Amino acid sequence: MADHTLVFFVLGLTLAAFVWGRFRYDLVALTALLGSVLLGLVPGDEAFVGFGHPAVITVAAVLVLSRGFERSGVVDVIAEQVLKVGERLFLQLAALTGTVVVLSGFMNNVGALALLLPVAMRLAREHDTSPSLLLMPLAFGSLLGGLTTLIGTPPNIIIASYRGSVTGDAFGMFSFSPVGVSVAMAGLAFILLLGWRLVPQRAGKASTEAMFDTAHYLVEVRVEEESKAVGWTLRDLHDALEETIPVLSVVRDDKRRAGHAFYGSLQEGDILLVEAGPEEMKLLEDKAGLRLGIDPKEAEGEEREEGREPDETHWSVVNQTVVNDTPPGSDNSQRENKKKEKKGKQEKKQKKGIDTEGLELVEVVVRTDSMMVNRTITQLRLQNQFGLHLVAVARDGGRLKQRLRDIRFRTGDVLLLQGGESELSESLATLGCLPLASRNLALGQPRMLLVSLGIFAVAILTILLGILSASVALSSAALVSLLVGVLPLRDGYQAIDGPVIVLLAAMIPVGQALETSGGAALIAENLLVLGVDWPILVTLVVLFLIAMLLSNVVNNAAAAVLMAPIAASLASGFGASPDPFLMVVAVSASCAFLTPIGHQSNTLVMGPGGYRFGDYWKFGLPLSLVVLVVAIPMILLVWPP
Numbered sequence: 001m002a003d004h005t006l007v008f009f010v011l012g013l014t015l016a017a018f019v020w021g022r023f024r025y026d027l028v029a030l031t032a033l034l035g036s037v038l039l040g041l042v043p044g045d046e047a048f049v050g051f052g053h054p055a056v057i058t059v060a061a062v063l064v065l066s067r068g069f070e071r072s073g074v075v076d077v078i079a080e081q082v083l084k085v086g087e088r089l090f091l092q093l094a095a096l097t098g099t100v101v102v103l104s105g106f107m108n109n110v111g112a113l114a115l116l117l118p119v120a121m122r123l124a125r126e127h128d129t130s131p132s133l134l135l136m137p138l139a140f141g142s143l144l145g146g147l148t149t150l151i152g153t154p155p156n157i158i159i160a161s162y163r164g165s166v167t168g169d170a171f172g173m174f175s176f177s178p179v180g181v182s183v184a185m186a187g188l189a190f191i192l193l194l195g196w197r198l199v200p201q202r203a204g205k206a207s208t209e210a211m212f213d214t215a216h217y218l219v220e221v222r223v224e225e226e227s228k229a230v231g232w233t234l235r236d237l238h239d240a241l242e243e244t245i246p247v248l249s250v251v252r253d254d255k256r257r258a259g260h261a262f263y264g265s266l267q268e269g270d271i272l273l274v275e276a277g278p279e280e281m282k283l284l285e286d287k288a289g290l291r292l293g294i295d296p297k298e299a300e301g302e303e304r305e306e307g308r309e310p311d312e313t314h315w316s317v318v319n320q321t322v323v324n325d326t327p328p329g330s331d332n333s334q335r336e337n338k339k340k341e342k343k344g345k346q347e348k349k350q351k352k353g354i355d356t357e358g359l360e361l362v363e364v365v366v367r368t369d370s371m372m373v374n375r376t377i378t379q380l381r382l383q384n385q386f387g388l389h390l391v392a393v394a395r396d397g398g399r400l401k402q403r404l405r406d407i408r409f410r411t412g413d414v415l416l417l418q419g420g421e422s423e424l425s426e427s428l429a430t431l432g433c434l435p436l437a438s439r440n441l442a443l444g445q446p447r448m449l450l451v452s453l454g455i456f457a458v459a460i461l462t463i464l465l466g467i468l469s470a471s472v473a474l475s476s477a478a479l480v481s482l483l484v485g486v487l488p489l490r491d492g493y494q495a496i497d498g499p500v501i502v503l504l505a506a507m508i509p510v511g512q513a514l515e516t517s518g519g520a521a522l523i524a525e526n527l528l529v530l531g532v533d534w535p536i537l538v539t540l541v542v543l544f545l546i547a548m549l550l551s552n553v554v555n556n557a558a559a560a561v562l563m564a565p566i567a568a569s570l571a572s573g574f575g576a577s578p579d580p581f582l583m584v585v586a587v588s589a590s591c592a593f594l595t596p597i598g599h600q601s602n603t604l605v606m607g608p609g610g611y612r613f614g615d616y617w618k619f620g621l622p623l624s625l626v627v628l629v630v631a632i633p634m635i636l637l638v639w640p641p
Contacts, residue, residue: 003517006039011514011562018554024374025555026499029506041513050505054471055154055161059504060496061474062151065456066107067495068478068487070115072452078103082119087127093192096120096134097141101184104145105152106456110600113142114367114434121436121608130201135609136619137191137199139601143590144187144627147180149173150463150470154504155551155560155589159582160470162564166578173463173470179583179634186630190623198619200611218248219281219292219392220404223270227289231265241283246275251403273403281392292391362424363436364415365608368600369497370432372409386427392416394607411600414607436608452486500557507561515565524569536574536641540584540632543567547588548624552598560589576641583639587631593620 014032018025033050036042050056078099085095096116103112120138124131146153150160150173164170223229229237234247247259251271259273266272276284284290366372372380382388393407394414409415414436419427428435459477462468468476482492514520527542534542543563551559567581592598594617596606602616 003041003513004519004522007036007041007510007514007517007519010035010039010041010510014510015550015554018558024499025558026502026506029503029510029558032510033506036510036513041517042509046509048505050508051501053161053505053508054164054469055157055508056501056504057471058151058157058161058474059154060501061471061478062157063108063111063495063497064478064487064492065452065474065481066111067491068452068481069107069456070111071487071491072448077449082116083123083126085123087129089129089133089196090192092123092127092129092134093137093196096123097137097188097191100138100141101145101148101188104142105148105180105184107151109142109146109153110368110604112145113139113601113604117365117604117608118435132201132609132611133196133199135605136611136615137196139599139605140191140195140593140620140623141188142601143592143599144184147587147590148177148184149180150176151474152176152180153590154500154557156586157470158504158508158557158560159564159586159589162568163578163582166568170470173460176583176586178638179587179631182634183587183627183631186626187623190626195619195623198622200615218394218404218407219274219276219284221272221274221284221290221292223266223268223272224289224291225268227266227268227291229266229288229290230268232288233265234259234262237266237288240287241280245280245284248273248275271403276392362417362419362428364417364428364433365436365604366409366411366413366415367432367434368411368604369499370409370411372431372433373411374408376406376408378405380431386431387419388424388427388431389418390415391418412596412603412605412607434604448486451484452481455480455484455486500555503555504557504561507558511561511565514562515569520565521569521572523566524573527570528573536576536580537632537636539570539574540580540635541628543570543581544584544588544628544632547585548591548628549594551589551592552594556589556592556599560585563589571641574641577639579639580635580641583635584632587627587635591624591627593617593623595620 010032014028017023017028017031033042033047037044037047082095082099085091096119100109100112100116103116116138117135120134121131123129124134143153146156150156150171156171156176160171160175228240232240234250237247238245247262249259249272250257250262250266251273252267252269272290274280274284281292285292377383377390380386382390390404392415393404393409395410395412415433417428417433455477459473462473463470467473478492481487482489487495527539543566547559547563550563563585564582567585568578571578571581590599592602596602596611596613596616605611
């Protein structure tokens with residue numbers, strides 16, 4: 001079997017696995033690399049050269065510098081100004097989207113979005129705006145901003161490096177700017193004038209008194225001994241609440257019964273899985289006496305002591321704080337003490353329960369780099385190690401029916417967590433969760449703010465003057481930032497997105513195999529045969545559409561790696577400069593506007609914005625056409641064939 005046939009086979013399986021989404025993309029890429037080595041497509045001694053590739057080093061350095069900007073307060077200073085725009089939606093969109101476009105040109109675009117996402121949610125809360133109107137434009141703006149500079153997005157870094165291997169001269173820091181800035185400005189104008197009208201306005205506006213109703217949560221509530229709902233049927237429950245809250249299932253003795261088929265009476269110990277927002281949660285507690293959230297002991301997989309009674313502390317959602325609903329001396333407390341005395345275990349039973357003083361509820365979104373992804377609360381030991389209690393989970397695009405303890409978290413999940421005020425911030429940062437309900441701007445030290453900007457400016461200057469390559473200059477800047485204390489070493493390592501690094505390092509040799517095996521040339525030849533009478537303009541449009549569609553189903557960096565050799569082969573077939581072809585791939589690989597899975601920014605806003613899978617293309621398709629119409633003429637003008 002010819003080498004190019006084997007390459008096509010490996011890439012076909014790889015793309016299918018990317019689209020399927022069952023396995024993480026870094027594992028898929030690593031499997032493709034090792035499979036290519038075993039098939040003889042990649043020499044064994046060159047299998048891991050990708051980990052030292054300049055593009056990979058540059059991406060890692062940019063991630064560290066981006067975290068340094070966050071730590072030093074650079075972005076918080078900007079965010080503080082954004083919050084002053086007022087209540088007009090147009091001004092809010094202009095401030096948020098314009099800011100993320102600028103930031104994404106000089107730091108990782110996912111990082112820029114993550115920093116401004118809480119600001120957008122705070123604007124929505126303070127001005128009673130639907131978050132859905134702000135978040136998708138914000139995500140798309142981060143993608144547009146990444147087009148403007150070399151370090152704005154991984155595809156630019158990959159294309160610049162590939163151009164260096166083909167021509168001996170890589171694209172520079174601002175080589176992408178003439179085209180990228182034009183496209184970003186056109187895209188921003190479209191978003192502000194028309195695009196935001198294509199975004200669905202989801203129900204549930206944010207208010208200052210309640211937490212965001214961005215989506216209905218999967219909530220787990222328990223029937224306690226003193227619950228009013230003991231003996232009720234589900235119809236009685238709905239009548240008491242004066243509202244129909246969907247009960248997905250009733251769990252009794254670890255056996256699940258579908259809610260629509262449950263006709264018995266509720267008993268102590270029953271667990272109800274319901275779909276509810278914050279207001280409905282409050283109703284379930286107040287009118288039925290049901291307890292929110294899973295048992296922390298159960299979550300950690302610990303067996304209860306024989307005869308040990310559940311903790312009787314109840315939680316309420318009131319202005320994002322937690323209060324104790326069981327006052328000392330109440331009837332419930334007296335009954336509990338009598339019961340303990342009756343069992344003769346009073347000494348054991350007086351163990352200290354959960355102290356709800358100083359606890360608060362916070363709504364968070366799971367980031368792309370979160371350690372929670374694909375893990376359960378039992379595996380995370382959420383209560384023991386982080387002092388957090390999971391109250392509810394929301395995930396759009398599908399109905400959750402599992403117990404909370406069984407849910408494997410995904411990027412974009414919205415969680416309702418409870419924890420101590422003092423430890424909450426550190427725990428969320430360690431877990432990789434982004435708080436949505438509020439953000440107290442903690443400005444960095446002015447000295448470190450100026451130091452971080454100065455280090456970055458020197459690095460950019462050395463790149464522009466040709467003193468150092470981008471990978472060396474930015475790596476040096478990241479190292480200096482760590483040495484002078486802009487960023488602690490631990491945070492520096494945490495800033496490096498391991499899955500992205502592995503994806504790039506693994507796919508670069510596979511992409512080279514596509515070229516060395518003749519596969520890229522074969523694809524280019526077929527395109528040339530089909531378009532023998534086409535002008536270069538039409539070929540560039542076709543190349544743009546292919547790369548854009550690919551980037552919407554696989555990681556944009558992987559799309560750039562695979563399309564770069566095809567673009568170069570097409571240029572060779574035309575006897576033209578590779579620059580316009582490579583620039584088309586750079587722009588189109590970052591146009592992942594059609595699906596929530598095409599780019600991490602899109603995934604990150606799906607839960608908080610309450611979006612569905614089909615919402616993206618309605619806004620993303622016309623935006624993609626705007627980018628196409630602006631980019632192709634600008635590329636031909638700046639980079640003639």
